[in-house]
Amino acid sequence: MKIFFLGTNGWYDSTAGSTPSILIDTVDSYIILDAGFGLAKAGEYIKKDKPVYLFLTHFHLDHICGLSALSKLPLKQSLTILSHKGLNKMLKTLFVHPYASPTKDLSFKIKTKELKEGSYNLPIKFECRKLAHIDLTFGYRLYLEDKIISYCSDTKPCINDLKLATGADILIHECGYNLQPPDDFWGHTDPEGAGKLAIEAGVKKLYLTHFGPNAFPTRAKRLEAQKRTRKIFKNSFSAFDDTMIEL
Ligand SMILES: [Zn+2]
Ligand SMILES: [Zn+2]
Numbered sequence: 001m002k003i004f005f006l007g008t009n010g011w012y013d014s015t016a017g018s019t020p021s022i023l024i025d026t027v028d029s030y031i032i033l034d035a036g037f038g039l040a041k042a043g044e045y046i047k048k049d050k051p052v053y054l055f056l057t058h059f060h061l062d063h064i065c066g067l068s069a070l071s072k073l074p075l076k077q078s079l080t081i082l083s084h085k086g087l088n089k090m091l092k093t094l095f096v097h098p099y100a101s102p103t104k105d106l107s108f109k110i111k112t113k114e115l116k117e118g119s120y121n122l123p124i125k126f127e128c129r130k131l132a133h134i135d136l137t138f139g140y141r142l143y144l145e146d147k148i149i150s151y152c153s154d155t156k157p158c159i160n161d162l163k164l165a166t167g168a169d170i171l172i173h174e175c176g177y178n179l180q181p182p183d184d185f186w187g188h189t190d191p192e193g194a195g196k197l198a199i200e201a202g203v204k205k206l207y208l209t210h211f212g213p214n215a216f217p218t219r220a221k222r223l224e225a226q227k228r229t230r231k232i233f234k235n236s237f238s239a240f241d242d243t244m245i246e247l
Contacts, residue, residue, distance in 0.1 A: 001247055004022065017038075020038060031142065035056060043072055051078075054081045057139065078109035083114065084136055126140055131187070133188075139155060166203075171197075171198055174209060178225075191226075194229055226238040
């Protein structure tokens with residue numbers, strides 16, 4: 001299994017990276033996590049006719065803007081988009097003229113699945129739970145090739161964050177803030193918050209992503225975040241747009 005970070009910024013694209021998208025290449029399928037502008041690079045890695053599942057955490061624009069580049073994907077097979085309630089309404093509202101090319105005009109078929117919190121086997125085995133973010137957001141815990149990959153973005157550390165991450169082989173966690181504000185109503189995490197969560201959850205490795213481009217404008221700033229997180233949890237890494245994990 002390989003995990004490709006295609007976009008590792010939150011909020012907006014900058015020289016540090018594109019908005020969030022991650023591609024997981026497994027024996028049986030391709031799994032894409034979020035559809036920021038990083039999604040436009042997914043076609044470079046999708047070479048086989050395996051099923052493609054796209055999990056959206058929420059509908060903030062930085063997580064769905066890359067859907068406008070779906071036509072760039074060289075798919076012969078259909079694409080299944082999964083997210084919480086409101087997915088179909090979002091697609092019908094935003095991915096129509098005059099905002100974007102409608103998904104029905106794509107050369108491949110789109111299927112959708114609206115999820116409730118809980119466990120699924122579709123046949124991808126996963127669990128989804130609500131996170132602590134300003135608008136409805138799901139985190140995912142995926143069971144892939146005897147490994148657990150947890151993806152929590154966007155959120156501040158919370159109980160469901162911990163549940164999704166517990167015992168994960170790889171926890172991919174957002175790092176929107178340089179310093180968590182005490183009165184955080186928006187819901188993001190700073191390097192120390194992610195490190196503490198990783199320790200508490202007993203994960204094997206933590207990858208920070210969804211870096212706020214204002215808080216982490218350079219590669220050096222992301223490496224500082226990695227250093228701060230490693231003081232709490234040694235097996236921490238800052239992801240970059242070209243980061244690949246093989247496991
Ligand atoms: Zn975001
Ligand atoms: Zn968000």
